[in-house]
Amino acid sequence: MAIEVILPKVDMDMSTGRLSKWLVAEGAEIKKGDPLFEIETDKAAMEVESPGTGKLGQISAREGDDVPIGQVIAYIFAAGETATDHVQSKPAAPVVEVAAKAAPVAVVETSTNSATSDIRATPLARRLAKENGVALSSVKGSGPYGRVLSADVEALAAKPAPVVSKASAPTATATPVENGAVLVPHDNMRKVIARRLTESKSTVPHFYISADCRLDALLKLRGDLNKAAPVKDGAPSFKLSINDMVIKAWALALRDVPAANVSWTDAAMLHHAHADIGVAVSIEGGLITPIIRKAETKSLSAISNEMKDLATRAKTRKLKSEEYNGGSSAISNLGMFGVKDFAAIINPPHATILAVGSGDQRPVVENGAVVPATVMTVTLSTDHRAVDGALGAEVLACFKRYIENPISMLV
Amino acid sequence: MADNNFDVLIIGAGPGGYVTAIRAAQLGFKVAIIEREHLGGICLNWGCIPTKALLRSAEIYHYMKQAENYGLSAKDITFDAAKVVARSRGVSGRLNMGVNGLLKKNKVQIIWGEAKVTKPGEVVVAETKKTVVQPQAPIPKGTLGAGSYTAKHIVIATGARPRVLPGLEPDGKLVWTYFEAMVPPKMPKSLLVVGSGAIGIEFASFYNAMGVDVTVVEIMDQVMPVEDTEISKIAQKQLEKYGIKFRLSTKVVKLDRKAETVTATLEAAGKSETITVDRVISAAGVVANVENLGLEALGVKMEKGCIVNDGYGRTNIAGIYAIGDVAGPPMLAHKAEHEGVICIEKIKGLDAHPMRRDQIPGCTYCHPQVASVGLTEAKARAAGFELKIGKFPFLANGKAIALGEDQGLIKTIFDAKTGRLIGAHMVGAEVTELIQGFVLAMGLETTEEELMHTVFPHPTLSEMMQESVLDAYGRVIHM
Numbered sequence: 070m071a072i073e074v075i076l077p078k079v080d081m082d083m084s085t086g087r088l089s090k091w092l093v094a095e096g097a098e099i100k101k102g103d104p105l106f107e108i109e110t111d112k113a114a115m116e117v118e119s120p121g122t123g124k125l126g127q128i129s130a131r132e133g134d135d136v137p138i139g140q141v142i143a144y145i146f147a148a149g150e151t152a153t154d155h156v157q158s159k160p161a162a163p164v165v166e167v168a169a170k171a172a173p174v175a176v177v178e179t180s181t182n183s184a185t186s187d188i189r190a191t192p193l194a195r196r197l198a199k200e201n202g203v204a205l206s207s208v209k210g211s212g213p214y215g216r217v218l219s220a221d222v223e224a225l226a227a228k229p230a231p232v233v234s235k236a237s238a239p240t241a242t243a244t245p246v247e248n249g250a251v252l253v254p255h256d257n258m259r260k261v262i263a264r265r266l267t268e269s270k271s272t273v274p275h276f277y278i279s280a281d282c283r284l285d286a287l288l289k290l291r292g293d294l295n296k297a298a299p300v301k302d303g304a305p306s307f308k309l310s311i312n313d314m315v316i317k318a319w320a321l322a323l324r325d326v327p328a329a330n331v332s333w334t335d336a337a338m339l340h341h342a343h344a345d346i347g348v349a350v351s352i353e354g355g356l357i358t359p360i361i362r363k364a365e366t367k368s369l370s371a372i373s374n375e376m377k378d379l380a381t382r383a384k385t386r387k388l389k390s391e392e393y394n395g396g397s398s399a400i401s402n403l404g405m406f407g408v409k410d411f412a413a414i415i416n417p418p419h420a421t422i423l424a425v426g427s428g429d430q431r432p433v434v435e436n437g438a439v440v441p442a443t444v445m446t447v448t449l450s451t452d453h454r455a456v457d458g459a460l461g462a463e464v465l466a467c468f469k470r471y472i473e474n475p476i477s478m479l480v
Numbered sequence: 481m482a483d484n485n486f487d488v489l490i491i492g493a494g495p496g497g498y499v500t501a502i503r504a505a506q507l508g509f510k511v512a513i514i515e516r517e518h519l520g521g522i523c524l525n526w527g528c529i530p531t532k533a534l535l536r537s538a539e540i541y542h543y544m545k546q547a548e549n550y551g552l553s554a555k556d557i558t559f560d561a562a563k564v565v566a567r568s569r570g571v572s573g574r575l576n577m578g579v580n581g582l583l584k585k586n587k588v589q590i591i592w593g594e595a596k597v598t599k600p601g602e603v604v605v606a607e608t609k610k611t612v613v614q615p616q617a618p619i620p621k622g623t624l625g626a627g628s629y630t631a632k633h634i635v636i637a638t639g640a641r642p643r644v645l646p647g648l649e650p651d652g653k654l655v656w657t658y659f660e661a662m663v664p665p666k667m668p669k670s671l672l673v674v675g676s677g678a679i680g681i682e683f684a685s686f687y688n689a690m691g692v693d694v695t696v697v698e699i700m701d702q703v704m705p706v707e708d709t710e711i712s713k714i715a716q717k718q719l720e721k722y723g724i725k726f727r728l729s730t731k732v733v734k735l736d737r738k739a740e741t742v743t744a745t746l747e748a749a750g751k752s753e754t755i756t757v758d759r760v761i762s763a764a765g766v767v768a769n770v771e772n773l774g775l776e777a778l779g780v781k782m783e784k785g786c787i788v789n790d791g792y793g794r795t796n797i798a799g800i801y802a803i804g805d806v807a808g809p810p811m812l813a814h815k816a817e818h819e820g821v822i823c824i825e826k827i828k829g830l831d832a833h834p835m836r837r838d839q840i841p842g843c844t845y846c847h848p849q850v851a852s853v854g855l856t857e858a859k860a861r862a863a864g865f866e867l868k869i870g871k872f873p874f875l876a877n878g879k880a881i882a883l884g885e886d887q888g889l890i891k892t893i894f895d896a897k898t899g900r901l902i903g904a905h906m907v908g909a910e911v912t913e914l915i916q917g918f919v920l921a922m923g924l925e926t927t928e929e930e931l932m933h934t935v936f937p938h939p940t941l942s943e944m945m946q947e948s949v950l951d952a953y954g955r956v957i958h959m
Binding site: 194212 | 899
């Protein structure tokens with residue numbers, strides 16, 4: 070019988086997902102595991118693999134549709150099977166109506182009653198499959214005669230998003246226009262970046278404050294700590310970067326000035342329990358912001374190692390959704406590109422983002438004399454609805470204290 | 481020369497053993513079953529079945545005394561204890577014969593005697609040395625006797641026996657186990673029941689109904705300690721109304737046996753007191769029969785006095801299996817039967833599923849009855865579930881009121897996140913016949929929705945099951 074293609078849950082809190090692109094045309098042959106379609110969430114776009122081998126048919130969700138999780142959006146037919154057979158065998162399924170943008174609830178109802186009824190599964194297993202976006206047809210049942218039990222679905226749902234593939238780098242084809250210029254169609258990441266940043270910059274009242282921080286003590290401490298790193302399996306167990314120390318200092322500042330560790334919502338101010346710091350990572354075709362959770366509680370070495378892992382996986386697009394969703398603030402560091410200072414756009418729901426420039430040798434005046442020092446300029450963007458100027462100044466001053474007296478980060 | 485070689489040898493013809501034997505025969509195995517005392521084991525001869533016969537007499541007696549409540553009159557209501565016991569023995573005898581017939585029909589060879597596993601694949605049977613509990617049903621004809629027998633698969637299903645507490649050693653006359661309590665020569669005036677598990681409570685309920693002054697001592701702080709606390713409390717209150725006295729969190733430290741009475745010293749919260757009664761029933765649980773089977777020599781793995789199996793009846797020694805009470809709690813006949821079937825089907829290579837111990841129902845046939853399956857509220861909370869709990873009282877059910885049985889409660893416990901039914905607990909008339917509905921629901925993994933969508937017949941007690949589910953989701957109708 071035909072295999073259902075459902076819209077999977079790839080984000081913790083998503084109830085619907087936008088089907089952004091079919092990668093296979095209706096009627097085309099597809100193999101199990103091949104990329105089948107792309108879905109888009111608030112933060113990212115992902116490719117979903119085909120749950121079976123056969124011919125894609127009966128597509129009921131169009132590109133751009135918002136589809137409830139767990140809904141059947143197409144079928145994969147084995148050789149000899151046709152869509153007509155399938156429809157006829159299930160007269161209850163008004164497939165044509167499903168294709169239209171019917172009320173989501175009605176659509177879900179229809180799909181559960183018809184398409185999955187041939188699969189042996191317990192009611193609880195059906196419910197869990199729907200809630201977790203697991204296709205029943207992809208679950209191997211361990212009950213009598215292969216009946217799918219709740220435990221089978223739970224086991225599958227517990228695995229990190231198995232249907233999401235590592236999504237290829239953008240492979241858009243350029244269209245030549247006049248004067249040698251070309252039009253490159255937007256991929257999903259570009260669309261998501263455009264939508265979110267436009268929304269932020271046009272709805273969030275941004276306010277900026279900058280400060281210069283002397284890095285000499287921090288550089289010395291970093292060198293000392295790295296030299297003292299215990300060797301494990303022939304390699305040092307950590308290698309701290311300046312950025313790792315900036316993350317820690319910013320997290321501690323937010324801990325010390327909790328009024329700044331907030332998010333604006335229309336009804337009330339959300340005060341975060343921890344400093345969950347998103348760190349912008351540039352990847353091919355765009356950027357993504359993985360989050361160091363509870364950064365204020367973590368050691369420098371822990372932050373460093375976690376950041377390395379997140380950045381590596383970000384570049385290969387292997388992050389899980391919960392690894393880049395949410396957070397309470399963010400850091401964008403362009404220092405490695407020689408940027409002196411810049412202002413970053415806040416990434417909602419955050420109320421702040423810290424833009425970090427390069428650490429350069431600059432002349433500073435100390436006790437009336439000009440001396441050389443390594444200085445880094447940071448600029449804090451705040452959502453003025455949530456963090457006012459004085460509060461922003463307070464948290465930034467706190468950050469500067471940690472950077473300039475880095476030993477205090479260790480206690 | 482008799483054929484002493486079999487495919488499957490089963491030691492013990494209780495409910496676990498004989499059901500395993502019949503299933504094995506159905507699957508084409510050449511099967512023999514070894515029994516030393518009674519076909520049908522404790523359950524059928526000295527446990528589940530004969531107590532239900534006694535309790536039925538008690539129940540009818542109770543209703544006769546209540547005749548006026550139903551517009552009837554009955555005068556000079558009395559009973560003849562000997563006849564009540566005789567009926568109970570008759571019921572056991574009939575079923576004992578029935579087991580014999582079933583084994584014969586399925587061509588299961590019966591071997592009479594005591595078995596010892598001498599090595600994997602070999603069992604030596606000797607004449608029964610144990611003093612047989614009387615009365616004993618006639619030993620079936622056509623059995624094999626002492627000798628050496630071989631089989632590739634040996635299933636140990638030797639059951640359990642009453643636990644003996646130090647100082648409370650049964651003597652057969654003043655201090656009884658369930659054996660003596662089942663066949664009282666006459667009714668004592670007063671009775672002390674030690675232990676408020678199913679066995680203790682059922683005897684307490686029976687003797688109380690027959691006019692005996694009954695006191696129950698329980699070391700834990702609730703009666704029927706394995707049951708949901710709320711349900712236990714309702715049962716206790718109702719039993720107290722009938723005149724049973726309960727002493728919870730209390731220990732029996734000493735029994736002073738006289739000619740026709742026993743003075744028991746009870747201790748609670750550091751204080752001690754004495755109580756003098758005619759008879760004492762020791763019902764402090766049961767222990768597995770693991771002795772004299774040759775298990776230690778073979779190195780069969782045991783834990784807490786029971787044989788360890790892998791969920792399919794397999795022990796750590798290839799070819800040796802253990803099912804039922806001897807393989808650990810819950811020590812219930814229906815668990816033994818099911819475990820035996822799983823065991824033999826796995827041996828056959830069928831697609832057997834391991835025992836779901838969390839879905840084994842428990843029933844206690846006191847008046848009011850108690851039945852349950854799954855987790856109690858306390859255990860579900862301890863397990864970290866977020867709960868939805870529904871309750872429906874007998875007071876609001878038409879059939880219960882018509883029956884004149886309006887005391888009781890049906891309680892359902894759901895995992896709020898998934899709608900999984902994780903526990904069902906009942907107290908009241910006939911609930912032991914109702915619980916299976918929820919057992920089935922759990923086994924099939926229905927959610928609250930299917931239970932709400934199912935049509936329950938009216939007027940029945942079962943309607944309360946649905947109302948309880950509705951109540952868990954704030955949709956109860958008749959409350």
